[in-house]
Amino acid sequence: MKSGSLGSYIARRLLQTIPVILGVVIVNFLLLQLAPGDLATVLAGEAGGAPKEYIDQLRARFGHDQPVYVQLFNYMKNLLFLDLGYSFRQSAPVLELLLKRLGPTLLLMGSTLVVSLGLGILMGLLAALWVRTWKDHVISVVAIIVYATPLFWVGLMLVLVFSIWLDWFPTSGMEDVVAFHEGWARFVDIAHHLVLPTLTLSLFYLALYARLMRASMLEQRGLDYVITARAKGQTERKITTRHVFRNALLPVVTMAGVQTGGLLGGSVVVEAIFAWPGLGQLAYQSLFARDYNLLLGIFFMSAVLVVIVNLIVDVIYVFLDPRIRIG
Amino acid sequence: MTDIVLSIDHLKVALPAWSDRKFAVGGVSLEIRQKEILCIVGESGSGKSMMGKAILGLLPAPHVRAVGGKIMFEGRDLLELPDDDMRAIRCGRIAMIFQEPMTALNPLMKVGQQIEEVLEIHTRMTPLQRRERVLDLIRDVHLPEPGRMIASYPHQLSGGQRQRVVIAMALALEPALIIADEPTTALDVTTQAQILHLIKELQRAHGTAVLFITHDFGVVAEIADRVAVMRHGEVVEQGVATQVLRAPRADYTKALVAAVPGLKPRLQELDADSNVLLRVTNLEKTYRTSSGLFGGTVREVHAAKKINLELKRESSLALVGESGSGKSTLARCVIGLESVDSGLIEIDGERISGRTRAELRPFRKHVQMVFQDPYASLNPRQRVGDIIALGPMLNGVSREQAIAEARELLRLVGLKPDAVDRYPHEFSGGQRQRIGIARALAVKPKLIVADEPVSALDVSVQKQVLELLNDLRKSFGLSMLFITHDLRVAATVCEEIAIMQRGEIVERGATAEIFAAPSHPYTRSLFEAVPGREWISSLD
Numbered sequence: 001m002k003s004g005s006l007g008s009y010i011a012r013r014l015l016q017t018i019p020v021i022l023g024v025v026i027v028n029f030l031l032l033q034l035a036p037g038d039l040a041t042v043l044a045g046e047a048g049g050a051p052k053e054y055i056d057q058l059r060a061r062f063g064h065d066q067p068v069y070v071q072l073f074n075y076m077k078n079l080l081f082l083d084l085g086y087s088f089r090q091s092a093p094v095l096e097l098l099l100k101r102l103g104p105t106l107l108l109m110g111s112t113l114v115v116s117l118g119l120g121i122l123m124g125l126l127a128a129l130w131v132r133t134w135k136d137h138v139i140s141v142v143a144i145i146v147y148a149t150p151l152f153w154v155g156l157m158l159v160l161v162f163s164i165w166l167d168w169f170p171t172s173g174m175e176d177v178v179a180f181h182e183g184w185a186r187f188v189d190i191a192h193h194l195v196l197p198t199l200t201l202s203l204f205y206l207a208l209y210a211r212l213m214r215a216s217m218l219e220q221r222g223l224d225y226v227i228t229a230r231a232k233g234q235t236e237r238k239i240t241t242r243h244v245f246r247n248a249l250l251p252v253v254t255m256a257g258v259q260t261g262g263l264l265g266g267s268v269v270v271e272a273i274f275a276w277p278g279l280g281q282l283a284y285q286s287l288f289a290r291d292y293n294l295l296l297g298i299f300f301m302s303a304v305l306v307v308i309v310n311l312i313v314d315v316i317y318v319f320l321d322p323r324i325r326i327g
Numbered sequence: 328m329t330d331i332v333l334s335i336d337h338l339k340v341a342l343p344a345w346s347d348r349k350f351a352v353g354g355v356s357l358e359i360r361q362k363e364i365l366c367i368v369g370e371s372g373s374g375k376s377m378m379g380k381a382i383l384g385l386l387p388a389p390h391v392r393a394v395g396g397k398i399m400f401e402g403r404d405l406l407e408l409p410d411d412d413m414r415a416i417r418c419g420r421i422a423m424i425f426q427e428p429m430t431a432l433n434p435l436m437k438v439g440q441q442i443e444e445v446l447e448i449h450t451r452m453t454p455l456q457r458r459e460r461v462l463d464l465i466r467d468v469h470l471p472e473p474g475r476m477i478a479s480y481p482h483q484l485s486g487g488q489r490q491r492v493v494i495a496m497a498l499a500l501e502p503a504l505i506i507a508d509e510p511t512t513a514l515d516v517t518t519q520a521q522i523l524h525l526i527k528e529l530q531r532a533h534g535t536a537v538l539f540i541t542h543d544f545g546v547v548a549e550i551a552d553r554v555a556v557m558r559h560g561e562v563v564e565q566g567v568a569t570q571v572l573r574a575p576r577a578d579y580t581k582a583l584v585a586a587v588p589g590l591k592p593r594l595q596e597l598d599a600d601s602n603v604l605l606r607v608t609n610l611e612k613t614y615r616t617s618s619g620l621f622g623g624t625v626r627e628v629h630a631a632k633k634i635n636l637e638l639k640r641e642s643s644l645a646l647v648g649e650s651g652s653g654k655s656t657l658a659r660c661v662i663g664l665e666s667v668d669s670g671l672i673e674i675d676g677e678r679i680s681g682r683t684r685a686e687l688r689p690f691r692k693h694v695q696m697v698f699q700d701p702y703a704s705l706n707p708r709q710r711v712g713d714i715i716a717l718g719p720m721l722n723g724v725s726r727e728q729a730i731a732e733a734r735e736l737l738r739l740v741g742l743k744p745d746a747v748d749r750y751p752h753e754f755s756g757g758q759r760q761r762i763g764i765a766r767a768l769a770v771k772p773k774l775i776v777a778d779e780p781v782s783a784l785d786v787s788v789q790k791q792v793l794e795l796l797n798d799l800r801k802s803f804g805l806s807m808l809f810i811t812h813d814l815r816v817a818a819t820v821c822e823e824i825a826i827m828q829r830g831e832i833v834e835r836g837a838t839a840e841i842f843a844a845p846s847h848p849y850t851r852s853l854f855e856a857v858p859g860r861e862w863i864s865s866l867d
Contacts, residue, residue, distance in 0.1 A: 043505060064382045124454040156522075180347075186700070223430060223431040224425060224430040225430060225431055225432055225434070227385055227425070227431075228425060228431045228432065228493070228496075229444075230385060230417070231383055231385060231417050231418060231422070231425075231498065232417060232418045232445050232448060233414040233416070233417035233418045233419060233445075233448050234414075234444065234448055235414065235447060242444075243433050246435050247433070247434065247435055255352070257333075298755055305437060320435070321435065321480070322434075322435065322480040323434060324481070324484045
């Protein structure tokens with residue numbers, strides 16, 4: 001029974017995210033205050049040392065000489081107008097930097113989601129259909145191995161094998177900048193660059209979803225409604241496609257929603273390995289440069305991203321499961 | 328012998344090697360004739376469901392399979408039939424109705440589609456014809472608003488309505504035989520009466536043969552033409568219903584019939600001057616489902632509306648009602664597991680309601696609960712002795728003494744004292760319920776709240792547990808609040824009865840008086856719904 005329209009539900013959910021995101025911003029702001037060193041000391045250090053007066057002068061310019069609560073208040077005030085501050089390190093407004101990097105990250109996340117969910121569900125489905133045969137064992141064992149392998153190691157090995165030994169794919173970057181491809185050629189070029197990062201980031205989730213899907217299929221297959229379908233005279237193939245599959249999908253979708261946050265975390269590592277020009281790589285750089293304005297901006301953007309993805313998953317869930325009431 | 332629809336000849340169903348028995352069904356021979364309802368009666372583990380499933384080849388292969396005998400239907404042995412032919416028989420010639428209407432339907436598929444699926448598999452009807460037929464079927468099983476019904480999902484229907492949907496599915500192709508596996512066990516009494524009536528009506532109208540599997544002799548008396556009694560995978564007695572019910576020959580059948588709770592209250596009234604132990608005054612409890620941070624209230628359920636109750640010392644009161652009547656909520660309020668909205672609960676003059684958890688702790692030992700599900704209510708990782716001893720130990724008794732008391736309690740509830748060292752899974756359902764009772768008694772409570780303590784048990788076990796409760800109540804001087812949906816059970820243990828409907832007590836009084844002359848229409852409908860009422864009264 002659906003009460004209220006989907007539109008008002010989404011609007012209400014978006015309203016509810018505001019306190020969540022504010023909380024994330026405040027916690028991150030305070031956490032960064034705990035980190036030793038700041039942008040001024042880093043700049044001074046890179047310049048090979050500087051007198052204390054110069055560092056203080058730098059701090060005053062960045063606004064870091066004021067008490068923490070004033071800094072926080074100013075930051076929050078600016079955030080209201082979507083002013084995320086200025087990155088003194090990169091000499092550009094934070095928002096501009098973020099938007100430039102958002103596209104590649106979304107591309108990487110999107111392709112990873114599609115690959116890991118698509119193949120994971122397929123593998124899990126096949127393993128469940130071939131349950132307790134050698135094919136099932138192969139899928140399950142490979143899934144466990146992949147599941148247990150660290151992300152960075154997978155990335156490095158893929159580079160070693162497919163880029164260096166076989167020379168099938170480029171080692172890093174998102175496109176061949178000196179080739180100046182346009183249109184279709186550029187699309188192919190980016191897709192070519194996308195393969196290894198996507199594969200690296202996908203494998204772990206692929207294994208996770210495959211295992212979950214297999215377990216879910218087997219659980220659903222033992223339920224009463226399946227016996228009902230069999231008693232109707234339905235064929236085993238149709239029982240699987242019509243009845244079991246959709247029911248088995250639900251926990252996988254839930255898990256996929258929960259894992260998108262982790263996906264962002266994983267993309268920091270993958271972007272660092274493959275020099276993928278996304279948010280993760282930017283976060284990595286700004287962390288070492290003590291570029292807190294930029295880092296806070298990235299955290300803010302990530303929080304928004306996770307919240308939106310979760311909302312999308314919940315909306316998908318409403319369509320998948322009629323028992324879920326929105327409202 | 329042309330009127331025989333199905334004949335089972337020395338059917339053997341083997342269980343997997345790791346189970347405690349070799350055969351679930353060990354050489355059963357039965358015949359089902361046209362236009363008759365054959366009831367298979369038996370307790371859990373008698374093999375009656377396995378036999379039903381074996382007919383349609385629905386046994387959980389490969390572990391459980393038919394290993395011998397024949398099932399002859401329309402000139403063919405169903406056990407030898409290739410898969411494709413078997414599929415054509417399923418629902419086409421032999422249909423099945425299951426026990427659990429809550430889980431028998433696919434939760435993600437509209438009800439209409441699920442009925443239509445049967446027609447899609449077995450006929451060449453056009454979508455339009457199929458839709459017409461589905462609407463007809465829904466009308467046949469007396470479901471309201473067929474147009475809206477086909478577009479509903481299972482969770483939007485009640486248990487009784489879902490069971491009607493399953494019946495509509497079974498009827499779709501006018502099969503020669505319908506196998507009904509405990510189709511009313513999971514339903515309320517009044518719903519059960521309606522479904523039984525429906526099955527009988529449809530069976531008469533279509534001339535279908537019905538193989539009806541049940542554990543309840545009341546249900547047998549209500550609908551059976553012939554009866555077969557099963558025990559340990561074998562038929563111990565079969566014959567015409569009236570003969571088996573009135574003059575059972577086999578000892579096992581006699582014992583089963585004797586275990587059926589009667590409709591005559593056995594207990595006398597207690598003396599009127601004993602004082603009140605539990606008093607409930609104007610109790611109100613409403614459940615609200617709200618939608619998170621900013622949402623308003625979505626749904627309200629009045630679980631208890633101005634409830635007033637009194638329970639005298641050393642007496643017992645039955646709360647009788649169907650699911651959703653609020654009887655369990657009331658019980659949870661009394662033992663302080665649920666907070667009340669308003670009103671007063673007093674035990675021995677002390678206020679229980681409105682206290683915090685910490686404030687309630689000293690009162691916990693006065694009230695104990697016996698739970699419905701003997702499987703889920705005992706911690707599987709604790710020894711029985713520890714389960715029973717924990718309550719006294721929390722109240723300052725030493726472990727040695729608590730365990731010694733536990734051994735004594737186990738003896739009292741009819742188990743061996745050395746059960747203290749064993750784990751719950753080593754016991755049967757009835758034995759576990761005895762452990763649950765011993766656990767409740769361990770802290771020497773004044774009041775026992777028993778929430779459907781026997782509804783998960785077989786009739787014969789049910790009778791033993793009820794008698795045990797009765798004996799203990801007398802020897803310990805306990806009071807008991809007994810929650811049940813079954814008037815017959817209430818009559819055997821309680822001096823007083825309160826009938827609940829939709830959060831209200833509609834009738835209250837001495838058991839004997841209510842049984843003699845129920846005044847509220849709902850109480851009367853409950854009495855009328857008792858399956859096999861006439862037969863049961865004739866037994867007393």
